[in-house]
Amino acid sequence: MTAPVPQHVPEATLRDRTAELHALREEVRQGPGRKATETQHTKGKLTARERVDLLLDDGSFTELEPLRRHRASGFGLEAKRPHTDGVITGWGTVHGRTIFVYAHDFRxxxxxxxxAHAAKIHKIMDKAVAAGAPLVSLNDGAGARIQEGVAALAGYGGIFRRNTSASGVIPQISVVLGPCAGGAAYSPALTDFVFMTRGVSQMFVTGPDVVQAVTGEKVTHEALGGADVHAETSGVCHFAYDDEETCLEEVRYLLSLLPQNNREHPSEAHCTDPVDRRCDGLIDLVPSDGSRSYDMRAVLAQLVDDGEYLEVHARWAPNIVCALTRLGGQVTGIVANQPAALAGALDIQAAEKAAGFVQTCDAFNIPLVTLLDVPGFLPGVNQEHGGIIRHGAKLLYAYCNATVPRVSVVLRKAYGGAYIVMDSQSIGADLTYAWPTNEIAVMGAEGAANVVFRRQIAAADDPDAMRARMVKEYQSELMHPYFAAERGLVDDVIDPAETRQVLIQSLSMLRTKHADLPLRKHGNPPQ
Structure with a gap:
């Protein structure tokens, strides 16, 4: 239903015109009608305005261009010119801070x-950058409007260009709450964080029909590009939730952890969790035997304020944990190996996941804490042929390029190139600590002994006994907990129970850190 436009009546008073305006605005707010709204609800989806109301603080939304309509003619469009043109744009607040938003209206x-739809999005994106405030997009659209042809495609180009120019300037969050197909999928891919809801949201470049026509493969929309697929397999989605209410509440939580723009620091929160709280539970939680597994998430829960953190990409590349949290009230990004998955070894996906997270934290002035327990890079033909060198270099580049405060802690093992890549002192970590159980070495003692003492082992009457003796010798000479500290490669060996206090004190000291990068147009990171 298209809202009527008040006709010009010369004798109408300002009071009459104002009444007509309010009637028109209410008509626009109601949208295309009850039937369309019911259809949206039947699909398990909220309307665009309901979503905006959930995202923003109550009563804070100011809409921009609610009366905008398309000017296209032909192909049936001239008979239907609804106000808003299918997208709601404006600004409001989340936890009292300004946020810009646009929401596709699937109805x-x-x-x-x-x-016209694209022009509204371009305008709100430009205003978000000018105001230095985060931008949230609520995506639920069927792609380019076919009836408008190249004008619609050019509209997408304008969005992509703005996504790119705003990258690292303001936080950009995409929330996919319905279809997001074809060229439309590239805008979320250009943003900092992507949220999806299970069962109703899908992202793909080519849909199931095209896939079947070209490859013969039969696949459903959900199996091709649903929330679980992108959260677990492709890594396109950072967060996946069962319903829109939970999803949008988590978006609000994420926004509370981010600064308004790259010129500001994240907001500080009052911390009721004692800064000097001992974490005695870590002693029993982390086995001293490097071959035994444990859950790194339990370590995070011990260290951070009130045990609360927001894990990013929780289901993709589970052998590394990336999380936003607070330490002493200060927002902090944590990167940690996960011994409970692939023994914490780095592989292609883990390197990409951590590299992206490090870059995001660095862009928005979020200090980094790295917790190491890494046996090395995952060996295998698939890893080598898949480009583990190239992808591992992305993580190395991200850390080396980061200028935010960086503190690392070696919990247990830290072997080979993986140790270097995981923000070692040699690549620029500001402070490095280690627990008394640390083993920092080129490789594990078993492998090292087989290489270094190969001839002695082969010539021995009892090779197994000789190998065991050589392993112990290597451990005692080159892998004892204080070897790295004696050479200044770690700043101190600390009591695990004091890790929280040490991290908070270190980050507090580094809060005013300033680092200059060489003058350049931009770096050329590994592809």
């Missing part, structure tokens, strides 16, 4: 993007 043209 109008299926949320498809046309020229």
């Amino acid at each position: 109008i043209f299926g949320g498809a993007l046309g020229e």
Whole structure:
């Protein structure tokens, strides 16, 4: 249903015109009608305005261009010119801080993007950058509006260009709450964080029909590009939730951990968790035997304020944990090996996941804490042929390029190139600590003894006994807990129970850190 436009009546008073305006605004707010709203709800989806109301603080939303309509003609469009043109744009607050938002209204043209629709998005994106405030997009659209042809495609180009220029300047969050197909999928891919809801949201470049026509493969929308697929397999989605209410509440939580822009620090929160609280539980939680597994998430829960943290990409590349949290009230990014998955070894996906997280934290002035328990890079033909060298270099580049405060702690083992890559002192970590159980070496004692003492073992009457003796000798000479500290490669060996206090004190000292990078247009990171 298209809201009527008040006709010009010369004798109408300002009071009459104002009444007409309020009636028109209410008509626009109600949208295309009850039937369309019921259809949206039947699909398990909220309307665009309901989503905006959930995202923003109560009563804070100011809408921009609610009366905008398309000017296209032909192909049936001239008969239907609804206000908003299928996208709601504006600004409001989340926890009292300004946030810009746009939300596709699937009830109008299926949320498809046309020229006027795109122009509204371009304007709100420009205003977000100018105001230095985060931008949240609520995606639920059927792609480009076919009836508008190249004008719709150009509209997407304008969005992508703005996504790119705003990258690292303001936080950009994409929330996929319905279809997001074809070119539309590239905007979320260009943003800092992607949220999805299970069962109703999908992202893909080519849909199931095209896939079947070209490859013969039969696949459902959910199996091709659903939330679980992108959260666990492709890594496109950072967070996946069962319902929109939970999803949008988590978006609000994420925004509370991010600064408004790259010129500000994240907001500090009052900390009721004692800074000097001992973490005695870590003694029993982390086995001293490097071959035994444990859950690194339990370590994080011991260290951070009130045990609360937001894990990013929780289901993708589970052998590394990336999380946003607070230490002493200060927002901190944590990167930690996960011994409970692949023994914490680094592989292609883990390197990419951590590299992206490090870059995001660095862009928005979020200090980094790295917790090491890494046996090395995952061996295998698939890893080598898949480019583990290239992908591992992405993580190395991200850390080396980061100028935010960086503190690392070696919990147990830290072997080979993986130790270097995981923010070792040699690549620029500001402070490095180790627990008394640390083993920092080129490789594990078993492998090292087989290489270094190969001839002695082969010539011995009892090779197994000789190998065991050589392993102990290597451990005692080159892998004892204080070897790295004696050479200044770690700043101190600390009591595990004091890790929280040490981290908070270190980050507090580094809060005013300033680092200059060489003058350049931009770096050229590994591809």
